Amino acid sequence: MSLNKQFVNYDAYFADQAGGQLDISYYRGAPYQRGYGFFSSLKRYAFPVLKYLARQGLYAGRDILGDVISGQKFSSAAKSNLKKRAASTFKDVGEAMEQAGSGLRRKPRIIKRRKRKAKVSSKSKVKRKRRPKTKKRVSKIRRSDIFK
Numbered sequence: 001m002s003l004n005k006q007f008v009n010y011d012a013y014f015a016d017q018a019g020g021q022l023d024i025s026y027y028r029g030a031p032y033q034r035g036y037g038f039f040s041s042l043k044r045y046a047f048p049v050l051k052y053l054a055r056q057g058l059y060a061g062r063d064i065l066g067d068v069i070s071g072q073k074f075s076s077a078a079k080s081n082l083k084k085r086a087a088s089t090f091k092d093v094g095e096a097m098e099q100a101g102s103g104l105r106r107k108p109r110i111i112k113r114r115k116r117k118a119k120v121s122s123k124s125k126v127k128r129k130r131r132p133k134t135k136k137r138v139s140k141i142r143r144s145d146i147f148k
Contacts, residue, residue, distance in 0.1 A: 053089070060085040 060081050067077035 052092075056085050056089050 063081040063084075064074070064077045067081065068074050
């Protein structure tokens with residue numbers, strides 16, 4: 001069943017309930033939820049990486065320009081400086097990817113130990129006398145015949 005917004009007119013319904021003199025003003029939020037999905041995760045993870053790579057590119061350009069000003073050819077300066085920057089970038093990424101810390105620790109398990117009784121050899125063990133079984137007296141219930 002599709003829901004038509006004109007079919008469910010809450011403002012008119014509640015205004016009729018209140019006798020037509022009800023001003024219903026309330027906050028309506030966004031029609032859909034924001035902040036989670038592909039682009040938000042892209043913003044969270046890809047933008048810092050792109051920012052780092054752009055900074056490394058600027059540093060490489062600065063070094064290439066310095067070498068060209070000092071008299072090297074552009075192609076040889078670009079090759080050498082880009083190799084250096086690529087190596088340092090991979091080194092930084094490798095260091096960033098290393099896992100640090102020791103992880104979650106387990107809680108220490110507390111073991112309650114029972115106290116052991118001292119062993120007594122069978123020869124020195126004192127035997128206890130058993131009490132003789134006494135017969136329990138069962139009181140006889142006198143039944144009287146109600147029809148006598």
